Amino acid sequence: MHLETLAIHAANHPDPITGDVAPPIHLTTTFARGSQGDLPSEFIYARTGNPTRAALEGALAQLEGGAVAFAFASGLAAIHAIFKMVEPGQHIIAPDDLYHGTRNLLLEFQRWGVEVGFVDIYNLETLAAAIQSNTRLIFIETPSNPMLKITDIRAVVGLAQAAGAQVAVDNTWATPVLQRPLELGADYVAHSSTKYFGGHSDVTGGAVICREDGTGAARLREVQNTLGAVPAPFDCWLIRRGLMTLPLRVRAHTAGAAQISGFLAAHGKVEVVHYPGLASHPGHAVAAGQMSGFGGMLSFRVQGEEEAAAAVMSRLQLITRATSLGGVESLIEHRYRVEGPHSRTPRNLLRLSVGLEHPDELIADLAQALGQPGML
Numbered sequence: 001m002h003l004e005t006l007a008i009h010a011a012n013h014p015d016p017i018t019g020d021v022a023p024p025i026h027l028t029t030t031f032a033r034g035s036q037g038d039l040p041s042e043f044i045y046a047r048t049g050n051p052t053r054a055a056l057e058g059a060l061a062q063l064e065g066g067a068v069a070f071a072f073a074s075g076l077a078a079i080h081a082i083f084k085m086v087e088p089g090q091h092i093i094a095p096d097d098l099y100h101g102t103r104n105l106l107l108e109f110q111r112w113g114v115e116v117g118f119v120d121i122y123n124l125e126t127l128a129a130a131i132q133s134n135t136r137l138i139f140i141e142t143p144s145n146p147m148l149k150i151t152d153i154r155a156v157v158g159l160a161q162a163a164g165a166q167v168a169v170d171n172t173w174a175t176p177v178l179q180r181p182l183e184l185g186a187d188y189v190a191h192s193s194t195k196y197f198g199g200h201s202d203v204t205g206g207a208v209i210c211r212e213d214g215t216g217a218a219r220l221r222e223v224q225n226t227l228g229a230v231p232a233p234f235d236c237w238l239i240r241r242g243l244m245t246l247p248l249r250v251r252a253h254t255a256g257a258a259q260i261s262g263f264l265a266a267h268g269k270v271e272v273v274h275y276p277g278l279a280s281h282p283g284h285a286v287a288a289g290q291m292s293g294f295g296g297m298l299s300f301r302v303q304g305e306e307e308a309a310a311a312v313m314s315r316l317q318l319i320t321r322a323t324s325l326g327g328v329e330s331l332i333e334h335r336y337r338v339e340g341p342h343s344r345t346p347r348n349l350l351r352l353s354v355g356l357e358h359p360d361e362l363i364a365d366l367a368q369a370l371g372q373p374g375m376l
Contacts, residue, residue, distance in 0.1 A: 003063070003177060004247045011058030012240070025237045026051040048225050052233040056240045057207075060197075063243065064176045064189050066209035068217050070224050071236060075172065075192025076101055077229035078206030082139070082168050082188055084223045085216060088113030091135040093165075095121040099145040100339045102170070122283070124155055131163045141170035142179075143287070146299045146335045146351040148274040150283025153290055157185035166216065172196070173325075177250040178293045182211045193231075193239045195326030196296075199249055203238040205231045249328070249356065253296025256362065257354040263363045264300050269312075269370045271301040271348065297325060299335070299351045302370075306347035310334055313350055315369040318361055325353035330362055 001009070014021055029046040033039055043049050053071050060069035072078040079102055086092055086109070094106055096118040103118070110116045119130040121140060131138075138160045142151035153169060160167045168188040169181035175196045181189050191197060193205030210217040224230060231239070254277075261275035276287035277294030287294060302309040313321055319330045323338055331353040335345045354362065 006062055007059075007246050008244045010062040010243075011055045012244075023052070023055060023237070023240070025233050027233050046233075047228045047230055050233050050236070052236045052240075053231065056231075056236040056243075059240055059243055060191075060207050060209055063246075064171075064209040065180060065182050066189065066211055067213040069207055069209040070217075070220050071193070071231050071239075072206035072208070072224065073229045073231050073235075074204050075190070075194060075206040076105060077227075078190050078192075078208045079139075079170070080105060080229070081208055081220050081223045081227070082137070082190060083109050083114070084227075085219050086114050086136050089115070089134065090137075091115040091117065091132050092137045092139060093117045093119055093121070093127070093130055093135060094139045095119070095141065095144060095149075095151070097144055097147055097149060097344060098139075099141060099170070100343065102139075102141070121151055121156070122149055124152070124159070127156065128159055131159060131165065135163055135165045137166050137168060139168050139170070141173070143173050143276055143283075143295060143297065145173065145297075146274075146345055146349065148173075148276055148281075148283075148297065148299060150276050150281075150287045152286045153179075153181055153184040153186060161185070173295050173297050174291060175246060175250050177247050178254070178295055179291045182209065184290060187211050187216065194324065196246060196250055196253075197242050197326075198239050199242040199246065199326060199328065200238075201324060201327035201329065203235050203242075205235055205239050250296065251293065252356055253326075253354055254293040256356070256359040257296045257298050258294065259359040260352070260354055260362055260366065261298050264298075264366065267367075267370060269303045271303050274299045274301075274349075296354045297352070298354065299349050301346055301348045302350065304348060306334075306336065309348040309350050310337070312369045316365055317368070318357065318365040319352070325351075327353070328356045330355035330357055 031043045057069040106116045120126045140151045157167050166187040169186045171189045172192045189209045191207045264270045265273045275298040319332045322331045335351045336343045336347045
């Protein structure tokens with residue numbers, strides 16, 4: 001099926017009893033047994049499984065082209081489950097400009113005896129040199145947050161397989177609409193379902209999708225059940241509903257970001273625009289080879305220092321100042337101030353999640369904030 005059709009019909013069928021076209025929400029925490037203690041279905045207890053969560057997980061697996069999926073209470077909970085597959089004394093490689101929440105999580109694992117190497121993963125020679133005999137996982141995010149660097153997934157998979165390691169890709173920013181890491185050889189895909197999957201800034205969630213239903217999937221199933229960081233049924237229902245419009249929304253986000261990145265790149269008060277759709281972007285060729293579109297996220301650096309970026313953000317009238325991305329409304333944040341004093345992000349960088357407003361209005365808002373009054 002085309003992705004648009006799959007997004008609507010994956011794991012979504014009219015209720016066999018009532019005929020409901022919209023799937024019901026199963027709010028129960030437990031499931032009745034028969035007189036001999038037998039179970040009428042696969043479900044035992046809500047932490048272990050729930051029909052609404054099962055429907056979401058089935059849809060996610062189909063959309064990413066995986067064998068099995070696991071839903072979690074947040075994106076970091078999902079990534080945490082992936083890292084739990086690595087034992088103390090084993091080695092994880094991750095990008096040196098990784099999203100700060102994931103970086104902090106890896107530092108926690110480092111305290112528990114897992115070896116972690118933060119490397120320039122975009123330089124394949126540097127990555128190859130960083131692989132050790134005990135390397136078990138290479139974790140990448142592409143495009144990266146917030147600098148939108150591009151990792152060559154195929155190349156990383158080749159290096160990992162030669163070393164007996166696995167590859168996990170945070171595909172939140174691209175979504176399966178624009179990028180298919182499992183088809184490029186990755187073993188696992190992670191998502192913050194809070195973002196484009198939910199799509200309306202009203203639900204928090206995460207997911208891991210596995211290329212194979214093997215040992216790794218069994219471990220993820222165990223971690224999901226044991227740690228219990230699972231989404232509530234209503235959260236699963238909201239995310240499943242969001243998936244139905246995912247292809248249309250992501251392509252509209254992408255079209256808007258393409259226009260806005262071009263405007264910003266030509267603006268005299270913008271130092272540089274980080275968007276892989278621009279021919280000037282260092283990762284443009286790789287992105288074009290593994291993505292069908294360049295996404296709705298971009299970041300840009302304002303001429304000047306930290307205060308100059310903060311001033312531009314403060315003058316925006318239509319774009320909302322808030323931390324998150326992937327919703328229908330455009331959001332902007334001064335990333336350095338959000339991450340704190342240990343941030344590796346340039347102090348004059350603003351991260352922009354392009355929403356579904358008309359691009360002309362968004363460009364007008366950015367124009368007046370950058371110093372062209374009367375545009376909005």
